Amino acid sequence: MDKNNERECNEDLIRERRKCNFNIEELTNIVDGGKARTARRREIQRLLINDPEFLDEIPQDYMSHEDRYSNELRKSAHLMQKLADQESGHDIHQDIGALTGILKDGNPLMVHLSMFIPAILGQANSEQQEKWLGRSLRNEIIGTYAQTELGHGTFVRGLETRATYDPTVEEFVLHTPTITATKWWPGGLGKTCNYCVVMAQLYTQGRCYGPHPFIVQLRDEETHRSLPGITLGEIGPRLGLNSNDNGFLKFENHRIPRTNMLMKHSQVLKDGTYVKPLHNKLSYGTMMLVRVGIVGACSRSLQYAVTIATRYSAVRHQSEIVPGQPEPQILDYQTQQYKVIPQIASVFALIFSARSLSKIQSSVTAKLKDGNTDLLPELHSLSSGLKALSSSDASWGVEVCRLACGGHGYLASSNLPRTYTGTTCAITYEGENTVLLLQVARYLIKSYRSIGKETGASSVSYLADQTSLASSSSSFSNKALVQAFKLSALSLVAEAEARLQKLCDMGQEFYHAWNYCSVLLLKCAEAHTRYYICEKYEQTVDSLKASEGVKNVLQSLCRLYLIYHITLTHGDFLKCGALTPRNIAVLEGEMCDLLAVLRPQAVSIVDAFDIPDELLGSTLGCWDGNVYQRLYDEALKSPLNKTDVPDAYYKYLLPLMKSSL
Ligand SMILES: CCCCCCCCCCCCCCCCCCCCC/C=C/C(=O)SCCNC(=O)CCNC(=O)[C@H](O)C(C)(C)COP(=O)(O)OP(=O)(O)OC[C@H]1O[C@@H](n2cnc3c(N)ncnc32)[C@H](O)[C@@H]1OP(=O)(O)O
Numbered sequence: 197m198d199k200n201n202e203r204e205c206n207e208d209l210i211r212e213r214r215k216c217n218f219n220i221e222e223l224t225n226i227v228d229g230g231k232a233r234t235a236r237r238r239e240i241q242r243l244l245i246n247d248p249e250f251l252d253e254i255p256q257d258y259m260s261h262e263d264r265y266s267n268e269l270r271k272s273a274h275l276m277q278k279l280a281d282q283e284s285g286h287d288i289h290q291d292i293g294a295l296t297g298i299l300k301d302g303n304p305l306m307v308h309l310s311m312f313i314p315a316i317l318g319q320a321n322s323e324q325q326e327k328w329l330g331r332s333l334r335n336e337i338i339g340t341y342a343q344t345e346l347g348h349g350t351f352v353r354g355l356e357t358r359a360t361y362d363p364t365v366e367e368f369v370l371h372t373p374t375i376t377a378t379k380w381w382p383g384g385l386g387k388t389c390n391y392c393v394v395m396a397q398l399y400t401q402g403r404c405y406g407p408h409p410f411i412v413q414l415r416d417e418e419t420h421r422s423l424p425g426i427t428l429g430e431i432g433p434r435l436g437l438n439s440n441d442n443g444f445l446k447f448e449n450h451r452i453p454r455t456n457m458l459m460k461h462s463q464v465l466k467d468g469t470y471v472k473p474l475h476n477k478l479s480y481g482t483m484m485l486v487r488v489g490i491v492g493a494c495s496r497s498l499q500y501a502v503t504i505a506t507r508y509s510a511v512r513h514q515s516e517i518v519p520g521q522p523e524p525q526i527l528d529y530q531t532q533q534y535k536v537i538p539q540i541a542s543v544f545a546l547i548f549s550a551r552s553l554s555k556i557q558s559s560v561t562a563k564l565k566d567g568n569t570d571l572l573p574e575l576h577s578l579s580s581g582l583k584a585l586s587s588s589d590a591s592w593g594v595e596v597c598r599l600a601c602g603g604h605g606y607l608a609s610s611n612l613p614r615t616y617t618g619t620t621c622a623i624t625y626e627g628e629n630t631v632l633l634l635q636v637a638r639y640l641i642k643s644y645r646s647i648g649k650e651t652g653a654s655s656v657s658y659l660a661d662q663t664s665l666a667s668s669s670s671s672f673s674n675k676a677l678v679q680a681f682k683l684s685a686l687s688l689v690a691e692a693e694a695r696l697q698k699l700c701d702m703g704q705e706f707y708h709a710w711n712y713c714s715v716l717l718l719k720c721a722e723a724h725t726r727y728y729i730c731e732k733y734e735q736t737v738d739s740l741k742a743s744e745g746v747k748n749v750l751q752s753l754c755r756l757y758l759i760y761h762i763t764l765t766h767g768d769f770l771k772c773g774a775l776t777p778r779n780i781a782v783l784e785g786e787m788c789d790l791l792a793v794l795r796p797q798a799v800s801i802v803d804a805f806d807i808p809d810e811l812l813g814s815t816l817g818c819w820d821g822n823v824y825q826r827l828y829d830e831a832l833k834s835p836l837n838k839t840d841v842p843d844a845y846y847k848y849l850l851p852l853m854k855s856s857l
């Protein structure tokens with residue numbers, strides 16, 4: 197599609213684009229993280245969308261379960277080959293975002309890339325990396341991360357799979373003692389992988405040392421048959437991601453060499469002596485790494501959904517605002533703006549907090565190399581909170597975008613259903629959100645109780661700022677609004693701590709008191725993480741060196757985001773005195789003004805996300821707005837339309853209709 201050729205474009209969209217008052221390319225660079233990254237993303241995407249191998253012969257929704265898997269594996273393998281062939285040598289992990297949209301509905305190699313390779317990098321010592329890293333990066337072996345079991349997903353300490361060390365032959369014996377110990381869910385495990393990282397309870401010298409990672413060969417490298425002592429399969433259809441082969445795995449006293457325990461952090465020596473790690477949660481490092489990645493991935497899902505919903509809202513006309521006048525664009529309804537525009541604002545919130553989290557992760561990783569684990573708890577808390585809020589915000593945002601597209605949003609060809617199922621899974625995987633938020637709450641209560649002790653953790657230093665509990669602000673700058681978020685979080689933490697203490701003082705055990713307060717604790721964790729997101733948003737926009745147009749748009753989006761979230765949880769702001777009822781009413785009015793200010797820029801802002809039609813894959817969101825023809829053409833692809841009268845008519849309907857004659 198030639199974006200300069202207006203003649204091919206829907207007239208509403210032409211008019212919308214003419215209203216643009218900022219430099220779109222500049223905003224695109226901000227979204228990508230710099231000009232060079234925009235160029236790189238475009239180069240990769242060009243490479244992919246011009247390649248006919250990535251086309252589906254028929255839409256995936258009409259394929260059988262086996263064909264969906266096989267078709268996706270064909271494209272995934274082609275993609276890996278293609279990227280490996282590039283002279284410039286692409287770093288697939290750096291470029292993972294550019295691939296969004298090319299592989300649809302989950303793909304069998306995703307966990308190989310996003311968890312198996314990172315597990316080797318983060319958990320294997322240098323000798324082990326030498327043995328397995330190169331091979332896995334060159335795709336000579338394909339792996340997954342097998343942690344979850346039928347009986348235990350959340351509670352990693354409760355895993356049942358055993359790895360028992362036998363010093364006589366220097367081997368571990370892997371065993372699945374019960375049905376509930378069956379590994380269940382790992383992506384690519386069913387049919388694709390021939391290796392995996394297994395999390396199993398380590399037993400040596402008669403003691404259990406908790407879950408540790410082991411690398412295990414599952415299938416013969418020549419025949420791809422599963423090895424003796426190993427039972428493997430696929431777990432069946434899911435809500436979404438159905439072109440992946442999420443699998444199950446059982447071990448029957450399967451032996452692996454001692455050196456297959458990933459030994460970067462803890463070791464079992466030849467005689468069975470256990471050498472403990474610097475920090476006993478370092479074996480959870482792969483999960484933490486991926487949680488950080490999920491924040492960025494969620495922002496991309498939301499970019500897709502909001503691009504579709506905004507363009508469609510500009511093209512779609514329905515009902516009337518002024519009686520008797522032509523039907524307006526649905527984007528002119530304030531209620532429609534309230535659905536779509538806050539989701540645009542949310543995209544930037546997620547992008548900026550993902551970047552901030554990534555930086556913290558890099559510095560914690562650097563410190564870990566020097567044996568310093570001091571900031572690991574803070575990274576665990578931040579990555580857990582941001583993974584939880586980004587996945588729930590994005591899932592809700594995608595769903596709102598689907599609803600904003602009315603009936604057509606329910607069609608597979610809108611690509612909104614698949615975007616939703618591909619996002620909502622992130623609420624559950626890599627740590628179920630409630631559970632992760634309770635980890636954040638645990639960290640908050642602990643930090644609150646240790647006020648005065650220097651921990652170096654900056655994200656919770658505000659908890660010591662007791663004076664702010666009394667200082668309600670009368671100013672309404674963005675900074676002042678961020679202060680209100682801080683006050684609300686601080687006051688919730690103080691309330692939860694007091695309630696916990698009171699229950700304990702009344703004689704309850706701490707863990708019962710904890711469970712009894714956990715709804716409030718969840719709120720603390722959400723408020724704390726929201727405050728973090730708001731603060732990063734405000735700081736990033738404030739310090740941005742950008743043209744006036746771009747800065748204005750981002751300022752308005754940031755302000756909308758702050759006010760939108762205040763109005764959603766206004767009770768918390770009122771309760772702690774951060775804002776008065778009058779303040780809330782004024783802010784609600786201002787939110788409507790912001791929607792009106794941003795409305796004319798909405799199409800141009802989503803254009804700045806720069807998602808090619810071929811990747812967006814949506815009849816409703818295409819660049820040219822030729823929505824109705826595309827919907828019609830897609831409908832014609834239904835196999836039911838191959839014949840005027842389907843066979844099923846003769847088999848079932850005709851006999852029924854004639855039976856009463
Ligand atoms: C070539 C170059 C390569 C470069 C590499 C780049 C890498 C790029 C990565 C790419 C990423 C892209 C991602 C985008 C796409 C995403 C697609 C991903 C597909 C994912 C598929 C899904 C996979 C899975 O789901 S895997 C299974 C995940 N499972 C879970 O997450 C389980 C959740 N449960 C837990 O984590 C634990 O059970 C927990 C934390 C809930 C509780 O653990 P516990 O042992 O019971 O601990 P507890 O008693 O509660 O607390 C004790 C103590 O420990 C602290 N703690 C806990 N965890 C940690 C941690 N991780 N770190 C630090 N500290 C931790 C806790 O806070 C307590 O502290 P105290 O209060 O001080 O006692």
Ligand SMILES: Cc1cc2nc3c(=O)[nH]c(=O)nc-3n(C[C@H](O)[C@H](O)[C@H](O)COP(=O)(O)OP(=O)(O)OC[C@H]3O[C@@H](n4cnc5c(N)ncnc54)[C@H](O)[C@@H]3O)c2cc1C
Binds near residue numbers: 307342350625634
């Ligand atoms: C699409 C998809 C892909 C996946 N890929 C992988 C993979 O590649 N590898 C892998 O190992 N796993 C994978 N998983 C598994 C995933 O990590 C787990 O499903 C997830 O960690 C949640 O665990 P669970 O299913 O046991 O849920 P449960 O823990 O049983 O959760 C059920 C409910 O109990 C609540 N609950 C549980 N514990 C607590 C608590 N302490 N406090 C309060 N409430 C609690 C939860 O909030 C939830 O409401 C995948 C899952 C999905 C859906």
